[in-house]
Every structure is written in C-alpha cells, then in structure tokens.
Amino acid sequence: xxxxxxxxxxxxxxxxxxxxxxxxxxxxxxxxxxxxxxxxxxxxxxxxxxxxxxxxxxxxxxxxxxxxxxxxxxxxxxxxxxxxxxxxxxxxxxxxxxxxxxxxxxxxxxxxxxxxxxxxxxxxxxxxxxxxxxxxxxxxxxxxxxxxxxxxxxxxxxxxxxxxxxxxxxxxxxxxxxxxxxxxxxxxxxxxxxxxxxxxxxxxxxxxxxxxxxxxxxxxxxxxxxxxxxxxxxxxxxxxxxxxxxxxxxxxxxxxxxxxxxxxxxxxxxxxxxxxxxxxxxxxxxxxxxxxxxxxxxxxxxxxxxxxxxxxxxxxxxxxxx
Amino acid sequence: xxxxxxxxxxxxxxxxxxxxxxxxxxxxxxxxxxxxxxxxxxxxxxxxxxxxxxxxxxxxxxxxxxxxxxxxxxxxxxxxxxxxxxxxxxxxxxxxxxxxxxxxxxxxxxxxxxxxxxxxxxxxxxxxxxxxxxxxxxxxxxxxxxxxxxxxxxxxxxxxxxxxxxxxxxxxxxxxxxxxxxxxxxxxxxxxxxxxxxxxxxxxxxxxxxxxxxxxxxxxxxxxxxxxxxxxxxxxxxxxxxxxxxxxxxxxxxxxxxxxxxxxxxxxxxxxxxxxxxxxxxxxxxxxxxxxxxxxxxxxxxxxxxxxxxxxxxxxxxxxxxxxxxxxxxxxxxxxxxxxxxxxxxxxxxxxxxxxxxxxxxxxxxxxxxxxxxxxxxxxx
Numbered sequence: 001x002x003x004x005x006x007x008x009x010x011x012x013x014x015x016x017x018x019x020x021x022x023x024x025x026x027x028x029x030x031x032x033x034x035x036x037x038x039x040x041x042x043x044x045x046x047x048x049x050x051x052x053x054x055x056x057x058x059x060x061x062x063x064x065x066x067x068x069x070x071x072x073x074x075x076x077x078x079x080x081x082x083x084x085x086x087x088x089x090x091x092x093x094x095x096x097x098x099x100x101x102x103x104x105x106x107x108x109x110x111x112x113x114x115x116x117x118x119x120x121x122x123x124x125x126x127x128x129x130x131x132x133x134x135x136x137x138x139x140x141x142x143x144x145x146x147x148x149x150x151x152x153x154x155x156x157x158x159x160x161x162x163x164x165x166x167x168x169x170x171x172x173x174x175x176x177x178x179x180x181x182x183x184x185x186x187x188x189x190x191x192x193x194x195x196x197x198x199x200x201x202x203x204x205x206x207x208x209x210x211x212x213x214x215x216x217x218x219x220x221x222x223x224x225x226x227x228x229x230x231x232x233x234x235x236x237x238x239x240x241x242x243x244x245x246x247x248x249x250x251x252x253x254x255x256x257x258x259x260x261x262x263x264x265x266x267x268x269x270x271x272x273x274x275x276x277x278x279x280x281x282x283x284x285x286x287x288x289x290x291x292x293x294x295x296x297x298x299x300x301x302x303x304x305x306x307x308x309x310x311x312x313x314x315x316x317x318x319x320x321x322x
Numbered sequence: 323x324x325x326x327x328x329x330x331x332x333x334x335x336x337x338x339x340x341x342x343x344x345x346x347x348x349x350x351x352x353x354x355x356x357x358x359x360x361x362x363x364x365x366x367x368x369x370x371x372x373x374x375x376x377x378x379x380x381x382x383x384x385x386x387x388x389x390x391x392x393x394x395x396x397x398x399x400x401x402x403x404x405x406x407x408x409x410x411x412x413x414x415x416x417x418x419x420x421x422x423x424x425x426x427x428x429x430x431x432x433x434x435x436x437x438x439x440x441x442x443x444x445x446x447x448x449x450x451x452x453x454x455x456x457x458x459x460x461x462x463x464x465x466x467x468x469x470x471x472x473x474x475x476x477x478x479x480x481x482x483x484x485x486x487x488x489x490x491x492x493x494x495x496x497x498x499x500x501x502x503x504x505x506x507x508x509x510x511x512x513x514x515x516x517x518x519x520x521x522x523x524x525x526x527x528x529x530x531x532x533x534x535x536x537x538x539x540x541x542x543x544x545x546x547x548x549x550x551x552x553x554x555x556x557x558x559x560x561x562x563x564x565x566x567x568x569x570x571x572x573x574x575x576x577x578x579x580x581x582x583x584x585x586x587x588x589x590x591x592x593x594x595x596x597x598x599x600x601x602x603x604x605x606x607x608x609x610x611x612x613x614x615x616x617x618x619x620x621x622x623x624x625x626x627x628x629x630x631x632x633x634x635x636x637x638x639x640x641x642x643x644x645x646x647x648x649x650x651x652x653x654x655x656x657x658x659x660x661x662x663x664x665x666x667x668x669x670x671x672x673x674x675x676x677x678x679x680x681x682x683x684x685x686x687x688x689x690x691x692x693x694x695x696x697x698x699x700x701x702x703x
Contacts, residue, residue, distance in 0.1 A: 038467070078678075082678065082682040082683050083682065086682075086683055086685040086686045086689075088681070088682035088683055088684065088685055089681055089682055091402055091404075091463050092402075092628070092681035092682045093678065093681070093682035093683075095404065095628060095677060095681075096674050096675070096677035096681060096682055097674065097678065099625070099670050099671075099673050099674030099677060100670075100671060100674030100675060100678065101674075102667070103667040103668065103669070103670030103671035103674060104350065106665050106667040107350065107354055107664075107667055107668060107671060110354075110665050111353075111354035117665060117667070232667075237471060240467055240468075240471065243464065243467075244468060285482070287475035287478040287482075288479065290475045290478075291475035291476070294468040294469075294471045294472050294475075297464070297468050298450075298454070298460075298465055298468050298469070298472075301454060301458075301460035301461065301465055302454050302458050302460050303458050310461070
C-alpha cells in the first residue's frame with residue numbers, strides 16, 4: 001500500500017470512527033453509573049432522523065443538532081424511567097427502545113417528507129461541512145507530514161474535533177471532579193453513595209442524560225456530516241459496535257478512543273477490499289472484515305485479551321433501604 | 323408491598339401491558355395523521371379476513387413459536403438469549419446444506435434430516451456464547467449480540483463465495499431439490515378445503531378440467547412441529563428432572579449450586595436447547611417457504627421471540643398465544659404497508675412497545691394494579 005492510499009484510509013477511519021467514539025463515550029457514562037444501555041443504537045438512529053429532518057426544514061445543521069440531541073434525550077429518559085424509576089430490566093428496556101426507534105424513525109420521516117422513510121438530501125448550511133485547518137493547503141507537499149496533516153487531521157467537520165475533545169473532557173469529569181467520583185461510585189456500590197447522602201436516582205438520571213446528549217451528537221453527525229440526510233436503519237449496528245468498543249476499552253475514555261478508531265479502521269478497510277487484497281496477497285472476503293470488530297470483542301469478553309470487568313453494580317436496579 | 327392475586331398476575335398484567343402498547347401505538351398513528359381504528363380494521367381483515375391471510379398469519383406464527391420457545395428456555399435458566407436471530411440464520415444454513423446434499427426421495431425423510439441439521443447448527447451457534455458465559459463469565463447478552471453480527475457476516479460469505487451457483491447474480495443458494503419440498507397447509511387433504519379459492523358467489527372455483535383450485539400459502543407442515551415443540555418444552559420444563567434443574571438454576575444460582583446442580587452443565591444445556599429451537603425455525607421459512615437460503619433469512623423473527631416470550635409470560639402455551647398475536651401483527655402490518663400509506667415499519671413500533679411494556683415497565687403495570695386493587699379491598703372492608 002502506498003502512502004497516499006494509507007492516508008486516504010486513515011482519513012476515512014477518523015470519519016467512520018467518530019460516531020463510534022461518541023456513542024462509546026455515551027455508553028461509558030451510563031454504564032459507569034450502573035445502567036446498562038444496549039439502546040445506544042436506537043438513540044443514535046432517533047437522533048439521526050430528527051437531525052436530518054430538522055436540518056432539512058430549517059436549513060441549519062446546528063438546529064438539526066439540537067433536535068437530534070432532543071430526540072435522543074427522549075429515548076434516554078424513557079430508558080431512565082423504565083430502569084431507574086420502575087426498576088425494570090435494563091437489557092429488555094434497551095432492546096425495546098431499539099425496536100421502537102427503528103420503526104418510529106421511518107414512520108415520522110415518511111409522514112414528514114413522503115420519500116420512503118428518507119429525509120431530503122442536505123447541502124450547504126444544512127450540513128456540517130469539512131473544515132480545512134490552517135496551512136493544510138500549504139504544507140500538503142511536505143513529505144510524510146504534509147499528507148498526514150492535510151488528509152487525516154484536517155478536513156473533517158467540527159463534530160469530529162468535538163468528539164475527540166470529549167475524550168479528555170470525559171476523563172477529566174470522571175477522574176477529577178466530585179460528580180465523576182460519585183458517578184463511578186454509584187456504578188460500583190450504590191448503597192455506599194446512598195449512605196453518604198447522595199441521591200442514587202439523581203446521579204443515575206444525570207448519567208443517562210449525558211448518554212442522551214452524546215448519542216444525540218453521534219446521530220446528528222451520521223445524518224448531517226458523514227452522510228447528507230437520514231435513511232432508514234442508517235446507523236447499521238454502529239450502536240452495538242460502540243458497545244463492543246466500550247468493553248474492548250474496559251470502560252475507560254482514552255482506551256475508548258483507541259478502540260473506536262481501531263473499529264473505524266476496520267470499517268474503512270471493508271470499504272476498500274482492493275487494498276486489503278493487494279496487501280494480504282490472498283482474497284479476503286469483505287464479510288470477514290465486517291465481522292472483525294465483533295470477533296475481537298468476543299475474544300476480549302472471553303478474557304483472552306485481558307479481562308474486561310464491568311462496573312460491579314451494572315444492570316441491577318437500586319432499591320433504597322427503608 | 324401488596325401482592326396481586328395470581329390470576330391478575332397471569333392474565334391482567336400482560337393484558338394491561340398489551341392495552342397500553344396498543345394505546346401508545348394508536349397515539350403514534352394519530353400523530354402521523356392516520357386513523358387507528360381504520361388501521362386496526364385493515365390489519366384484522368388482512369390477517370384473518372381471508373384464507374390466504376390466515377395462511378400467512380399461521381406461517382409467521384410458526385416461526386415465532388420456535389423463537390419464543392427458544393427465549394423462554396434460556397429465560398428459565400436465568401439467561402437472556404438475544405442471539406435467536408443469528409441462531410435462526412445458522413439454522414437456515416444447516417437446512418440448506420442438508421437439503422442440497424442429496425436428491426431427497428420423500429419430504430418426510432428430508433424434513434427429519436433438515437430438522438436435525440437446523441437444530442444442530444442453531445445449537446452450535448449458541449454453544450460458544452454459552453461456554454463463555456459458563457466458564458469465563460462473559461456476559462451472554464453481549465456475546466449473543468456479537469454472534470448475531472458474526473452470523474450475518476458468515477451467511478453473506480457462504481452465500482456469495484460458497485453456496486451461490488455459478489452464473490447466478492443474487493447472493494442465494496441454489497433451489498432445493500423437489501424431494502425436499504414440504505407440503506403447505508393448502509396441499510394437505512381436508513385442511514386444504516379451507517384454502518379453496520371461491521368465486522364471488524361463494525361456489526368453489528374450478529379449473530377447466532373441473533378440479534378445485536386452492537390458494538398457495540406459505541404456512542406448512544412445520545406448524546404441527548411447532549405445536550408439538552410447545553408441548554415438549556412444557557414437558558421438559560415442568561415434568562422432567564432437567565427442567566427442574568433449569569428452573570432452579572434460573573431462580574437462584576447459589577441455592578441450586580448448594581443443591582448439587584452443576585451450573586456449567588445447566589448453562590450449556592439450556593443454551594443448546596435454546597439455540598436448537600431458534601435454529602429449527604429455519605425449517606419453516608427456509609425449507610417450507612423460500613426453498614433456498616437467502617440473505618437475512620430470519621427477517622427479525624429471532625428478535626420477535628423476545629417479545630413473544632415476554633408477552634407469553636414465559637410459558638409455552640402463553641408463547642403459542644403470543645405467537646399468534648404477533649403472527650396477526652406481522653401479516654396485518656404487511657396489509658397496512660400494502661393498502662395504506664402507513665409504512666410497514668409500524669409493526670416494529672408495536673413490537674418495541676410490547677417489549678417495553680411487558681418486559682421493562684411490568685413493575686409499573688403491577689404497581690398500577692396493586693393500587694387499583696386496594697380500592698376494591700377498602701370497599702369490601
């Protein structure tokens with residue numbers, strides 16, 4: 001593979017890894033607070049539909065982003081009510097909300113635009129367009145570093161840079177603030193947090209709300225930056241890949257960046273079977289590349305690549321002592 | 323907390339959950355500017371209004387019985403198997419390999435072999451997550467989700483690179499030989515009279531030779547295997563030592579371990595049965611209807627099993643009723659997609675709502691009922 005192709009693939013790695021990263025960080029907040037969330041997929045999809053529709057109607061990607069966050073938030077709160085207030089099964093709630101989202105997005109998009117469940121194609125200010133970072137054009141002829149800067153680092157939409165900035169921010173919130181300490185504590189031992197006089201329900205709802213916001217950004221990115229508009233089932237399992245990445249990263253923010261970019265790289269490779277074939281010298285089926293993130297996750301879960309230990313109180317509703 | 327009478331828990335809770343789901347679905351329809359009552363009318367007519375509609379409704383019901391049973395066997399062992407979709411797809415691969423292996427002399431022989439193949443492949447696909455759960459403590463929900471995706475990638479590979487006949491464009495296996503064709507309900511003596519084509523005046527439609535004509539429906543002999551499976555699963559869970567062990571393990575792992583039940587063994591067996599049942603769904607759709615293996619052959623039936631199991635209150639006979647309900651929902655939903663401007667995705671919305679209300683918000687429904695019952699008690703006192 002020549003350097004130019006590598007840079008192209010790395011560029012699309014960043015683009016494809018971004019929604020995974022956002023969803024993965026979203027899941028991180030929820031699961032660290034003890035609420036399992038397999039509904040990342042549904043929230044992203046709902047956000048993508050809302051962002052695509054509102055951006056198409058208003059002509060502004062930013063208004064679309066807000067709508068996306070709002071839609072994702074509704075689903076997040078439903079999950080919160082089911083799993084925190086009514087102490088329902090968090091996994092079943094997540095599955096239910098994924099189906100609900102999968103159906104309702106098509107219904108609403110069809111009712112709004114009547115284009116077979118799609119939103120009209122977006123352009124101009126209705127999309128988050130690529131930003132060319134300073135000097136990208138002038139340094140692109142510099143060997144090695146030039147193309148790297150121009151193709152991989154520069155030329156993405158603002159949401160990509162925001163997603164990357166969320167990584168240190170998440171780290172800081174989790175490990176350097178009082179809120180983060182309590183959030184982690186509530187996922188490990190909610191009874192202790194309760195004894196200290198802090199509301200378990202309040203903390204968990206806050207965590208679920210952050211999940212809603214981040215999934216909203218992820219979905220809006222899908223519809224208004226990565227692609228130009230919403231299409232049915234457009235998230236195509238990315239919520240589950242993000243979940244896989246979260247386990248791969250063992251519920252830690254920096255590792256989440258690494259894991260999602262790795263899985264983004266696989267997705268980018270799956271789009272270029274010609275390149276894969278040239279390097280491997282044998283015909284590798286595209287489906288093998290598609291399956292790779294899932295296989296890796298199973299290996300991690302099995303403890304062959306280091307043991308993944310989830311937050312101890314994850315998945316269990318907290319019943320306050322009387 | 324006040325307890326509900328048992329009949330309320332068994333009958334009222336699912337019924338109220340269903341009503342709530344229907345209510346929200348109606349609100350959704352109103353919100354997109356459609357009439358819920360008209361939609362319901364079209365669904366009922368589409369699913370039960372004609373023999374042809376029944377043929378499809380029962381076809382879907384058959385698939386959902388298998389996947390629903392698959393989910394409850396795992397549920398009773400305290401395991402949440404979301405992998406029914408992947409296991410059903412692998413079951414389809416098993417069916418295809420068996421059917422294409424030989425020029426089968428008679429469908430009964432082919433059915434027996436294909437059932438074994440389907441169950442074996444489905445069980446094998448469940449075996450790895452089961453082993454990882456039992457031995458290494460990997461969460462079965464996550465591993466089965468991952469295995470669904472790995473399954474669909476594997477099927478794509480098999481169809482594109484292995485099973486696709488030379489010169490064919492679409493990714494699908496070759497057609498199964500004629501000997502592997504299962505009789506549809508409309509091919510069976512007596513039963514087929516139900517599917518007879520009628521003239522507008524109600525007399526049977528005849529061919530030129532004077533032979534009665536029948537609608538061709540996808541519901542097939544597999545329906546009877548599904549009904550038998552309900553009975554077998556009930557016997558297994560409530561009338562055998564193994565069933566007792568599975569239920570005890572699901573109720574309390576610690577207590578069952580103390581009673582000498584081997585957790586690894588029970589996890590493995592329950593998941594193998596669960597996977598086998600999900601795989602057996604493939605004799606209905608792959609062998610009975612499509613007669614070749616297609617991409618995404620399970621079409622979401624594996625996931626509907628979750629809704630069916632929750633709605634059926636984890637009981638094989640409840641599963642039977644819930645499967646019929648979802649069969650109606652699926653065929654009725656297809657009729658909606660065909661005859662109205664309501665997208666066919668409406669049925670996924672209802673499916674999600676049913677899972678939400680019966681599986682995650684059941685506490686809410688129970689609290690509501692306890693509250694209502696408290697009025698009755700006060701009045702009686």
